[in-house]
Amino acid sequence: MKKNYNCKEPLLAVLSLCLLLLVTGHSAFAQEQAFSYTQYMNNLTPFNPAYSLLDKTGSIHTLARKQWVGIDGAPVTYVINGNVPIESIDGAAGLIVFNNQLAIEHQTEINAYFAKGIQLTPESYLGVSINAGIRNYVANYSALDASDPTFKSDVRGTKPNIGFGVMYYTDWYYLGIAAPELTITSLGTASIQNGTNFKSHYYLSGALLTNINEDIKFKPATLISYAKGVPLTANISGTFYTKETLGLGINYRTDNVMAGIISINVNSFHVGYSYQFGTSSANLGGFNNATHEISITFRFGKHASDFKLL
Template sequence: MKKSDHNNKKRFAVIYLLLLFAVTGNKVAAQQKAFNYTQYMDNLTPFNPAYSLLDKAGSINALVRKQWVGIDGAPVSYLINGNLPIESINGAAGLIVFDDQIAIERQTELNAYFAKGIQLDQESYLAVSINAGLRNYTANYSILDATDPTFRNDVRETKPNIGFGIMYYTDWYYLGLSVPELSVTSLGTASVQNASNFRNHYYFSGALLTDINEDIKFKPATLISYAKGVPMTADISGTFYMKGAIGLGINYRTDKEMSGIMSINIRGFHVGYGYQFGTSSTNLGGFNNATHEVSLSYRFGKGAMDSKLL
């Protein structure tokens, strides 16, 4: 293949991806908000590190989220986070790493966090957390055609990041508020995504765990996100857990996305799968913006063999 044909193919791929956003009925800036995932009810720590105190075991968690499978340059995200409890002070510390890619754009973040809880009464606790790290953004326009002035200059920016979280929790429910990505200046202003990935994002979360019978528990949960200039989004989910080993749930997002979720918890290991699809008329009648999401976790230390449902 000639070099000019190869460059034209890359440019076409980027344009095609942007057209797909339009077909699904969402503006690019609204669609590509801060990193999100459908299995938040099983691992909320990347959104609010104070949540890490709800588990007395240590853990390592990984997640892969891939959209439009089979299309070159389609959105793909990777997340890894580890948590180590500090039982002597009712605290926890850990690391969160995620990588988000679409076409020629890529955002990578690395954050360390510390969380500390205090007991309010016999059944309730209040936890606070702080996280700090770096956020890197790149847009490799030159790979499209380095000889074209329009695509000559790449964008490469790195900025510090700081975040805060607070959570009130008991053995059967929690309520949380967090700002995990708090930046003084914008990042990625040259992005075709209009820098919406790099604004301050605010999250409100809540969940409770209730018994249906001796073997089945039900967990409704919600995650509400807001950023200036981006429509507020709410995730609402409900999950049934059978004997603490198998979870089956459904999630609805107010930007007209729905997901089916399945999880297995056995001896400290957690495996989850989510299938997300659009519910708008454009999705159901034509191109379906399907997303596959796989998660894997391992818990160790105190209480690791017990199922973690909340």
């Protein structure tokens, strides 16, 4: 980024207080949101497409997430999103593809989005975004036991999806709220996953970038997600960057999971890896199913070599 500010800025205290109240005002939960990944602080666009306005170059982001390694049918998630800037109108447009497999259930979501920035002051902007697409859901119950009448019928459906996002941002922090998954109609009650995967989801996010010294920057971030009938979940992370190249961070989620994160920024490429594990006494004292997550980003265009840390 072009500018970085220190922790004495008055707005930092306000931002930190707001995030603290939102996070600590809720207890820990064991149920996970349908759409979640650890490295949100490096690619927030799938949660809030208005975030794409913070980067003034084109980019392609890919992410693969394997949960609960060692358990058959454990969740596997793939996300790819690409965006291109529209500099003449301070806008951006792109595509998000999400694919999730959980045992016999398979969900695919495709959304196109458009975002527009509005300059409020010389150093602050308001970004708004809209997205639209489809969600496809398949549950192959017959694969469990075709001879059992309980599992004779598979569940399949494709439904439209719309969403929006709003983000206030500067060169050193942002605050955003978004509802990228507003399902127009539901699939019914044939699958237990309908209660999570096809509800409308809401996200509140915030982050800031500050200098520790000439070579080290620190970036705290949070992502709070909610859906009706699904417990609120808060992600809290902190990442230290050395010479804007090597990033080392930690993430805690309020359903008792934690992750270590490492990232490397070289020219137009970003590569990240996270290792997530449970923090409850049952996990730490016994069998703990880890989650591995890998992300790769390629940036292109005239600003591609100036890697965006925020």
